[in-house]
Amino acid sequence: MLILKSRKYLNMKLKIYLGFAVAIVLAGIASCSTDVDINAPYETTAVVYGFVEPIEDTQYVKINRTYLGDGNNAEYAAINDSTMFESVEGTVDKIVNGTVQESYPLEELWVNDIEEGMFYTDSQKVFYWVPTSGIDDQATYQLNINVNEGEKVVTAETEVVGFVNFKQNFRNKVVNTNGVSFANTAAVGQNVYNDLGIEWGVAENGKRYQVKLVFNYEEHTATDTTMRSISTTLGSVVGQSADIDFFQNYNGENFYAFVENRLKNDPNEANIIKRVAHGLEFHIIVADENLHTYMEVNEPATGIVNERPIFTNISNGFGLFASRNTTILDERNLSGDPIFLSLNSERELVFGPYTQDLKFCSKYFPTDPVIGCQ
Structure with a gap:
């Protein structure tokens, strides 16, 4: 049976999404060398994490932005507005054989009682969508995000992970x-x-x-x-x-x-x-191949070279839109x-x-x- 999870579950999922996003946002903070003028024009980038999970009746997407302040960026992390766009609208489209069969709007949800950490923890905004007919494991799901009334258009898509059969x-x-x-x-x-x-x-x-x-x-x-x-x-x-x-x-x-x-x-x-x-x-x-690759790229470094590539399947942004199933x-x-x-x-x-x-x-x-x- 698929059920809507409790606030505790939402907080857990939000923690997962934030954990994925922290590395990307912090990369923007740490990438400034002493030779760079931090007050130079800075282009904000969308950071998006979401999963399509057939076992769940409600699906979640975390949408944030990178940021750059005039001072200590770690301090800006505690300000909720630092990582939020002014406006976000979006849909998730169910596509079968190249045709959009259904379109689900992204809805806002504020989650409270987040565990303490570097980022703002009083409350966090997530987005959710409800596939009214359930997740179709033969479909492709396309995420479409409109940021600040057309300032940025962010897209991604994923196929669906099916269930396994215990032998x-x-x-x-x-x-x-x-x-x-x-x-x-x-x-x-x-x-x-x-x-x-x-x-x-x-x-x-x-x-x-x-x-x-x-x-x-x-x-x-x-x-x-x-x-x-x-x-x-x-x-x-x-x-x-x-x-x-x-x-x-x-x-x-x-x-x-x-x-x-x-x-x-x-x-x-x-x-x-x-x-x-x-x-x-x-x-x-x-996990699907995209999530597997993301996890593989972000596993702890074991050699003397700490630099690692950034994997993303988000068009016009960073992050991951993938599928997993249980x-x-x-x-x-x-x-x-x-x-x-x-x-x-x-x-x-x-x-x-x-x-x-x-x-x-x-x-x-x-x-x-x-x-x-x-």
């Missing part, structure tokens, strides 16, 4: 009635761990694939029960062919080490009575029941060396005398 061999391992087997720990002190091979097929227009595991659990205190989630990235792979499937191995011991690492210093630990494993989610996050496997049957841990995997969670102090018990095996929740 049946993997699905059989995680949706079976026995649960996911990360461990074969039948008794205290055994600690036998199993590998899990995650297998999936190629996504249309996909280039880079990232695998993420989400662990959902209940946290019980004397007064409340709260659903919590923690996640970890299992790895990423770049597609080299359009017809080769992918495989990512994950060692079960790493799962318990991950849970321990994320929960061992919980500031609320003294108030927690018990934790109850709820379910697992497997996410495949796919396929999620989180249910084991048509009733929507979550993917759960096997009996021995839950035993390892309850009394294994990594997580034995985290107060886990099992609701899926309540009659087990050792691990069942009482």
Whole structure:
């Protein structure tokens, strides 16, 4: 189901877009040498970041401008108007076989409670558009931006990343009635761990694939029960062919080490009575070739040369308009029941060396005398 995300989600996405944009805007700040008159005529450039994501019902675009002040440009960064155009109008066109089928207007949205940083954090303007009929994975989407009533016209386009198919061999391992087997720990002190091979097929227009595991659990205190989630990235792979499937191995011991690492210093630990494993989610996050190239160009430099090229697919501006998509496997049957841990995997969670102090018990095996929740 596609749902409109909360303000927290919008803030997270805005942080991503700002993170992309900071390098470009700061490049404009840092590019002035001591031999350049900073008061000379300066041409403002549009900095645009947006993604077309089929899993989302609302799509977002961040539109800013480079700036140059008379003094310390880092100080100007804290002034919201420094990075905003006076007026911005735009559309996103859905194009099929060279013909515009639908056109969606860009709407303004002010997002508050942004995390502190170099740039203005009281509020930030983003733009959004709503594809009323959903994202068509056979279409091309063209972004059209009119800045300051025709002063600048900025365009970009992207094809759409499709969903992946989890291979049946993997699905059989995680949706079976026995649960996911990360461990074969039948008794205290055994600690036998199993590998899990995650297998999936190629996504249309996909280039880079990232695998993420989400662990959902209940946290019980004397007064409340709260659903919590923690996640970890299992790895990423770049597609080299359009017809080769992918495989990512994950060692079960790493799962318990991950849970321990994320929960061992919980500031609320003294108030927690018990934790109850709820379910697992497997996410495949796919980037198109443009986003892959952008990420590749902007990876940390490992050599002695720090200078790197700037990649953009924005016409008459800088930035990126690309597609990414996420396929999620989180249910084991048509009733929507979550993917759960096997009996021995839950035993390892309850009394294994990594997580034995985290107060886990099992609701899926309540009659087990050792691990069942009482």
